[in-house]
Structures are given as structure tokens and as C-alpha cells.
Amino acid sequence: MKRNKLIQAGKIIAIALLISGTATAQKRNEFSLKQAIDYGLKNSYQVKNSLLDILIQRQVNNDVTSAALPQINANGNITDYLDIPVTLVPAEFFGGPAGTYEPIQFGTKWTGSAAVTVKQVLFDGEVFAGLAARKVTINQKHTAEEVEEIDVKENIYKVYFQLVASKTQIQLLDANIARLQKLEHDTREMYKNGFNEKLDVDKVTVQLANLNTEELRTKNSILNGYNSLKMPIKDTLILTDTLNESQIKEGVLESVNYNYTDRKDYQLLQLGEHLNQLNVKRYTRSQIPTLYFNGSYGKQGYSNNNSFDLLDHNSSWYTTSYIGVQLSIPIFNGLSTRSKIQESRLQLKQSQNQLENMKLTIDKDVDVAKNNFATAISAMDYQQRNMELAEGVYDQTKKKYENGNGATTEINQAEVDLKTAENDYIQSLYDAISAKVDFLKAVGKL
Numbered sequence: 001m002k003r004n005k006l007i008q009a010g011k012i013i014a015i016a017l018l019i020s021g022t023a024t025a026q027k028r029n030e031f032s033l034k035q036a037i038d039y040g041l042k043n044s045y046q047v048k049n050s051l052l053d054i055l056i057q058r059q060v061n062n063d064v065t066s067a068a069l070p071q072i073n074a075n076g077n078i079t080d081y082l083d084i085p086v087t088l089v090p091a092e093f094f095g096g097p098a099g100t101y102e103p104i105q106f107g108t109k110w111t112g113s114a115a116v117t118v119k120q121v122l123f124d125g126e127v128f129a130g131l132a133a134r135k136v137t138i139n140q141k142h143t144a145e146e147v148e149e150i151d152v153k154e155n156i157y158k159v160y161f162q163l164v165a166s167k168t169q170i171q172l173l174d175a176n177i178a179r180l181q182k183l184e185h186d187t188r189e190m191y192k193n194g195f196n197e198k199l200d201v202d203k204v205t206v207q208l209a210n211l212n213t214e215e216l217r218t219k220n221s222i223l224n225g226y227n228s229l230k231m232p233i234k235d236t237l238i239l240t241d242t243l244n245e246s247q248i249k250e251g252v253l254e255s256v257n258y259n260y261t262d263r264k265d266y267q268l269l270q271l272g273e274h275l276n277q278l279n280v281k282r283y284t285r286s287q288i289p290t291l292y293f294n295g296s297y298g299k300q301g302y303s304n305n306n307s308f309d310l311l312d313h314n315s316s317w318y319t320t321s322y323i324g325v326q327l328s329i330p331i332f333n334g335l336s337t338r339s340k341i342q343e344s345r346l347q348l349k350q351s352q353n354q355l356e357n358m359k360l361t362i363d364k365d366v367d368v369a370k371n372n373f374a375t376a377i378s379a380m381d382y383q384q385r386n387m388e389l390a391e392g393v394y395d396q397t398k399k400k401y402e403n404g405n406g407a408t409t410e411i412n413q414a415e416v417d418l419k420t421a422e423n424d425y426i427q428s429l430y431d432a433i434s435a436k437v438d439f440l441k442a443v444g445k446l
Contacts, residue, residue, distance in 0.1 A: 030238045033160050040156045041149055050145035057141045061134040067127045069120075076114035078310065084109060108302040112310045115298025115320070122293055122325070125285020133278045140271040146264045154441055161433045164243045165426065166222050172422045173215040176415075179394070180208040183411065186402060200408040207415060245384065248432045249377055258366060260359055262444025269355050276348040283340040287330055295323040362442070369435070369442040376428065376435035383425040390414075390421035 031039065041047055088101040096102060121127055184204045190196040260266045301310045301317040330337070397414040400406035440446040 030240050031160075032239075033157065033241045036160050036239075037153050037156050040152050044148070044152045046148045047145065047152060050141070050148045054138065054141040054145060057137050061137065064127075064130040064134060067121065067124075068131055071119040072116065074114075074116045076112070078112040078308075079110070080308070081107060081109050081111070108304040109306065110301075110303040110308060110310055112301040113298060115296055117296040118294065120293045122291040123288075124290045124292075125288045126282050129278055129282035129285055132281075133275060136271055136274050136278065140268065140275065143264055143268045143271060147268060150264055150441065150446055153446055154437055157437050157446070158434055160239060160241070161243050162430055163222065164239050164241060165429045165433065166218075168243075168429065169218060169422075169426045170215070170222075172426070173211065173218065176419060176422070177208065177211050177215065179398075180204060180211055180415065183398065183415075184208055187408070195404065196408065203408060203412060207412065211419075243429075243433075245380060245432075248380070248429075248436055258362075258443040258445075260362055263358075263362055264444070266355070266358050266362065266444075269351065269358055273348065273351040273355060276344065276351045279344040280341065280348055283337060283344050286337055286340075289327055289329045292326040292328075293323070294326055295321075297321040365442040366439075369439040373432075373435040373439045376432040380425075380428040380432045383421065383428040387418075387421040387425045390418040394418045 084105040084107050086103045087106050089104050090096075090098075091100040091102045092098045094102055184201070187196055187201050187204050191198060191201050261270070298320045299317045300320060303310050303312075303316070394411075394414040394417070397406055397411050401408070401411045437446065
């Protein structure tokens, strides 16, 4: 189980840290937990994309803001009438018979115009609701990015200390190997002196070989965990922080008192509720009349020459300008607005339900995490005492064996019990680390 744990640790930390070195020369990289977290947040593609979401939202907000700013446009055109338009005028205007018409060409061969128009919103309920939502949407993107950061921190925190704890595992394996090497030596000497059988020596030799193989596999798993950090293979990584039982227990259960708003995922839902409230206002205010200011200033030119000469100083240009206000009163749009208002209110109710459900989820998370952590701490203490007891039993059994008062089966069993106790202790250490991180995350303190 511990071997699988280490392999899993390597995979998780590969995702969490996302370290991508490019140097080819061997170098020594030392990471404290804080440095590992900072590096992981800096290089996490999930976090990078969340930061891009914030920049994208800023541009969306700029687009919303533009609706409340003056809209200024310039336009111009030049027309060459190949055939000047003809209008029929009653012939009696010119002394002709009543009921007949005379074709008359009105206009000039060349016409041109240039104008600048301005439009400014004076009141629009939908636009003002959109302006009010800008800050909320930016806060929502920032909070979503913080949620991503917490997930990255959680993985790095767990795996970092799992790899740190693996040092203790190697130390215990080294101590066991040293004990078995001495036992093998003593058993072999006793065999030479006729106090043991060859079978007793072989049993200890098999145990020692199995333990050496286990240590080799464990070191390889740990090495794979480090190599999975996506660094250049020649580079070395040193984890500088240490770990002990006191550090795991320190100051955690003091955080039992918690607030829902300490959780970033709860804050995210709150912002979603606020946006839905603004959405209701947006569609409700769309039923209110809108008022705009508009104005224009332009020139129109005319020329009857066959060639283009509107830019000549002899051409005739006339000024046209106006200012005004435009009032638009919504009367009936096929119940579209009514449907949108009802839809936005239902969405608001959904977000409120999600908030209430999140409260229940947080209460459950905290209760489960607290219980798991308390259990993990008790198990770690128990396994530590059990390991110490198993070591004492082994030492006493070995003394009896060396004095000729014990059998090889007793000392072999004592060795198996000690190894089992050590494995259980390492597993309890891993469990306590994970339980601590889960509890801190549950109360929003990670």
C-alpha cells in the first residue's frame, strides 16, 4: 500500500507543481513548502487560465461600459448621377393643359455630403444594471481563480509532506536492515559453534534479502516521485521542510470555529447570487422608457459640372445640423420581457438554494474532516507507541536468543511484528497529513 501511495504521490505532485525546467546543466533545487506552493501556483495551467479569465472579463466589462459612453460616428459620400432623377410636375404650372405632366430634372450631376453624429444614453435601465454588475463579475473571476489555487495548494501540501515522511520510512528500513545484518551474523556464528541449524541462518538470510528488496523498491518509488516533477533529469530536488508528529497536531483543531464565508467556493456562490439579483433588475428595468440625446453636424455639396469638382472652392456647400432627444417607450414585445424576468427570478431562486445546500455541505465537510483528523491523530499516536513497543519486544527477544534462551521462530516473529508496526506507523503518518489538509480546507484556512 505504501508503495502505491508513493507512486500516486509522484503523479499528483507532477500535476500540482507543473515544474518545467529548460536548463541542461545539473543544478540543485531546494524547495520549502511555501516555495513549492508559490512555484506550483505560478506554473499551474489551471491557475494561468483563471487569470486569463479575469483579463477576458475586464474586456467584457469595457464593452459594457462603452454602452454608457458617447457614440460618435463620421460618414461621407459622393454621388455622380449619370442620369439626373426626373420628377413629373403638373403641366398647368407652365401654362399647359390640366391633367398632363411635364418631366423636369431636379438636382445636380454631383452631390456630396459629410457629417458627424453623436448619440449619448441619458437613461437606460438595462445599461445601468450592466454597469452595476461589472465589479461583481470581476470579483467572481478573482474568486474562481482562488478556488483553483486552493486545489493546487491542497495537492502540493499533501504530496510534499508525504515525500518528506518517506525519509522516515527509509530510516526505519535502514534500521531494520542493520538489525537483521547483526542477527544474521550472530546466527551464523552460533551455527558455527553448533548452537543453531543451517536452516536458522537461511531464514534470517531470506528475511534480510526481502528487506533489502523492499528498500530498493521504496527508494525507486520515491525517486520516481521526484523525477515526476518535470524537471531536467540531471537536476536534483531537495525538500527542505521537516515533519514530525507535533507539527501535524499543531494548531489545527483550534480552527473548529468557522464561517461559511471563509470558504472560497461559498464566496463564489454568493457572487453568483448577486449577479442573478442584478439580472432580475436588468430585465425589470428594461420595461422603463429609455432616453437618448443625439445630434449631427454636416455639410452637403452640389456641382453640375461633368467632371468631379466638389472640392473646388467654387462648389456650393451647405451646412446641416441638429440636436434632439429620443424617447422610447416599450409597450408590447410579445411577452418576451415578462418571460425573461420570470426566468431570471427562477435562476435567482436556484442560486439561493445552492447557497443553502453549500452551508449543509460545509457543515458536513467540517464535521467529517474533524472526526477524520482526530481519528488520524489518535491512530498515529497509537501506531507510534505500538512501533516503540514492537521494537522493545524485538530487543528483548534478541537478548534471550543471544543468551540461548529463545528460539529462532520467536525472533523471526518479533522481526515481522516490528516491520508490520513500522509500516502501520508510516501509513498513519500519511493519513494524518492528508486529514490535516482536508480539515484546513474544510474550514477555509488552507
